[in-house]
Amino acid sequence: MEESKVDFAIITAIELERQAVCQAFGIGDQHRIREGDRTYWKIQLDLVERQFYEIVVTQLPDVASIDAALAAQALITTWSPEAVLMVGIAGAAKDKMQLGDLVLGKEVYYYERGKDTLTGRLTEHKQYPADSKLWDRATKMAMEKLASWKLSLPKKPDGTDTYPNKHEGVIASGERVIAHTEIRNEIAAKNRKIDAIEMEGYGVSSAAWKQDRPVRCLVIRAISDRADTQKNDVWQPYAAAVAAEFTKHFLLDRPLPPRNSPHRVPRPQNASVTSPCRLIADDLKSGNLIPFLGPGINSSFYIDLAFDLADLVQDDLVPRNGENNFQNENLIHTLIGIPSPTCHYWPPDESIECPMLKKMAEKKNCPRHIEQGLRLAVSQINLRYISQYYILRNNLESLYDNLYAVLERLDKKHRPSSLHQFLAKLPHLMSVHNYPRRSPGLPFQLIVTTNYDDLLERAFLDAQQPFDVVFYIADGLEKGKFKHKPYQGDVQTIGANDSDRLPLRSPWGHSPHPHPIILKLFGTWKESWENNFVATEQQMAHLISTLEHNLPTSLVTILKKGNILFMGYSPSDSDLQLLMHCFWPANRITGKSWLLHQAKPGDLEQELWKSRNVALLNMASSEDEPSSEDEFVKQLQRTIEARFH
Known part of the structure; x- marks a missing residue:
């Protein structure tokens, strides 16, 4: 099999810089290889649509230009990369530069060259430009990538919450470590655009440009000191992380x-992880992901709820005559009438059979996951119709009495799934490995769910993981408002301007002990002293019309700017469509997002979700043998653990 061609080579000068790059890209000892007398680390960086970059990383044997040029020449000869990136730390050339700021080198200026005469030193101007295409791409990165880069960074050594600035200027390169203000200013005076001073960029740039076929080159640095008498190592780890994380997001x-050609489907067996899992794992490591959970993650619970409620209220809704014994489906047909809103056919093709029910009946042609999805979709519709009709015939309180009776039984029958348990245990796992860097132990600030069962909360309690709950009130005196239940605290009403009550990390808040917040958009059944969850179409309509006005603004901001992982929904889920229009009126999510499903979406749905910046990920490996949710969780766990090492 032909070896993959190297797209990018990343060169670092010192071990701290190389470690930061390895950490950002998930590189471990298993990626280390030796070629000749040099050591490299080689990995594939997955992109979109099964594309990838082949990347090689190396560390110089010593600092300064000569060793940098020799190492770059050896790397280019061995790997023939398309581009070379010099990544690491530098000293500030100007007082305006802040520690931790990023500097992209439009040009690398060699300040050592010159002639010493009796009258003084005559400087010989020598510099290399950045590759024009790399420069254009680095200075015009997608906003979502820049935002994701900043959120992936560790805490600053001084404890401040500000993000690093990105500068585009000249980088001075020489043979000396500069730790003197006057010398620094003398170097900076040679070119008014000099922003940073370092020792290896010129050597790497020289080697790249002097090839028979010049290799694209760009120098990426972050400020670790001011190149003055106060120079120390305190900011070096942070600055190295700034440069490394920017390089990854770039x-x-x-x-x-x-x-190289895109990966085949499925990936080769020796591939470490699939691209979606890798991307999702990286977002969890950086604290950028928002799990958004629907009823499909526990479909049997909501299917049982609809059937059990129908059994319970059937006598109140459809009187029985003589020995006629109505079944659940007869009840639904009586309530809905003809045509059903779910029937889709051209008039000339009118059928006497419901195509959905017919498909469910054809077991041999209907995979189990498709059948379960159809049953869930029908159950969701039926639950709303039954609830709405029951209120019209009786009253709201009686409906919830019946619902609570069913839910009490289901609560004893159902247990948290592997996904619930995974989400509950992940904060502790991340904390052990000191991820995310900015707020260790907080892989997600927010988990959103439209489920009103308490399985997720039970999993968090079992894992002894602190969490807060914000839930919706569907009816009653506080209809349309949200309640906040702090961890080990009392329930209280919360409004749009009450974000300071929530355990939020920077930049959304300043809690000393931030932890996950579970947002239950449709309410919860556990606080049974009030009608807390959405059961009817009218309640759903009221939720959508008031949602953004009553939900704390910080949670709305997190949702609008985050990367979303939708789970438990089919691409055609009507509730999800309404929420999309509510939170993202432009019908496009800013951050790269995913919808994990086991459905068979049509061409329309596929194009719609693509336009929304949401990738549809089908868990089914084939039509007849779908991968289960448990398998996805296991794969994601393996991926995250691999990214730690």
């Missing part, structure tokens, strides 16, 4: 066309 923005 490459994820796909600055150059990949040189």
